[in-house]
Amino acid sequence: MSTSPSPLTDPASDTAPATMWQIARRPRWIGALILALAIAASFAALGQWQLSRSLEGGEITEQQSETIVALDSVATAQAPLSYLTTGQAVTFEAELIAGDYIVLSDRNNDVEGRGYWVVGHAVEPSGASVAVALGWAATSDAAASAISQLQASPLAATITGRLLPTESPQQSDFEQGQRSALAVSELVNLWSEVPAGTYGGYVVSFEAPAGLEAIDSPPPSTEVSLNLLNVFYAVEWVVFAGFAVFLWCRLVRDVWEEEREVSTPDPAVD
Incomplete structure (x- = not known):
């Protein structure tokens, strides 16, 4: 005599929730990761440009x-x-x-x-x-x-x-x-x-005419100085780049926590 499976032993109820790695490999989140990396690369390039501009002087020897x-x-x-x-x-x-x-x-x-x-x-x-x-x-x-x-x-x-x-x-x-x-x-x-x-x-x-003295005109300074404002901007762009990747990780984690909450029965419910 055949018996129907009990709801308590339903295989579907034993399915484990997806891991964060499994969620991250979904096409939707792979695309989001590519976008986040592209944004981070753009921010990093801007940071490098600001850093190069922070060095003033020394262009002409x-x-x-x-x-x-x-x-x-x-x-x-x-x-x-x-x-x-x-x-x-x-x-x-x-x-x-x-x-x-x-x-x-x-x-x-x-x-x-x-x-x-x-x-x-x-x-x-x-x-x-x-x-x-x-x-x-x-x-x-x-x-x-x-x-x-x-x-x-x-x-x-x-x-x-x-x-x-x-x-x-x-x-x-x-x-x-x-x-x-x-x-x-x-x-x-x-x-x-x-x-x-x-x-x-x-x-x-360089030479003064009669009755005048030559005007002092020294060579331009070749010293390199640091523009702290540009350094600050460079650090700011790097932080933005890191935040783009962090935001992607945070969204994936939110989806993982939501799916785990849905798939895990509430012990308070009989």
């Missing part, structure tokens, strides 16, 4: 900056000056415009202290304009005397010096009626004519 090159090989008129060319020694042929000399006050020159810069308007054969800091004078009278000599001398010259980025105009210059910043954007409005565009930086001449 002293040997590179002190090798004299043609101005038009490292800079272009009417284009921003690249930070990689800051401090580069350059040379170019130009004509100094007689009526466009400017005197800048409150300019420091190493041990001599504060004084005056004489800035000239140089025009290349192509017609592009270059602001050139020609030399330093201790007094305004000495600067004016040097300008008088420059206007009486031949205007064509080969200029060799250090290329530096333009400075920002100072509000105090307008209030006091004098200028202290070498701002190319301001000089363009003071020069008599700009034939064909202007370079975005200026050149500090």
Whole structure:
């Protein structure tokens, strides 16, 4: 005589709940893992990029900056000056415009202290304009005397010096009626004519004309400094990358706990 299986001995009731490893191997969670790893890899790449940007300076070695090159090989008129060319020694042929000399006050020159810069308007054969800091004078009278000599001398010259980025105009210059910043954007409005565009930086001449002293222009610093803000961002991206994987593990665990709770009978229920 056959007997029907008792509910208490039903094989289905003895089926063990799936393990976390078994749940993780389901197609749905494999796809979720691939997505989490892709997101984590993106965050890690961003962290590496931030870390590389945390090292400031040292991009240009002293040997590179002190090798004299043609101005038009490292800079272009009417284009921003690249930070990689800051401090580069350059040379170019130009004509100094007689009526466009400017005197800048409150300019420091190493041990001599504060004084005056004489800035000239140089025009290349192509017609592009270059602001050139020609030399330093201790007094305004000495600067004016040097300008008088420059206007009486031949205007064509080969200029060799250090290329530096333009400075920002100072509000105090307008209030006091004098200028202290070498701002190319301001000089363009003071020069008599700009034939064909202007370079975005200026050149500090290595040699000063008669009546002026050479302006101190040391090579750019090659020291490497650490930007802590970028380091913080790099660590932050790494944490985000780890959180993407952690979130996947947490979701798999939640599913495993839910299935185990459903498959395990409550001992309080008879």
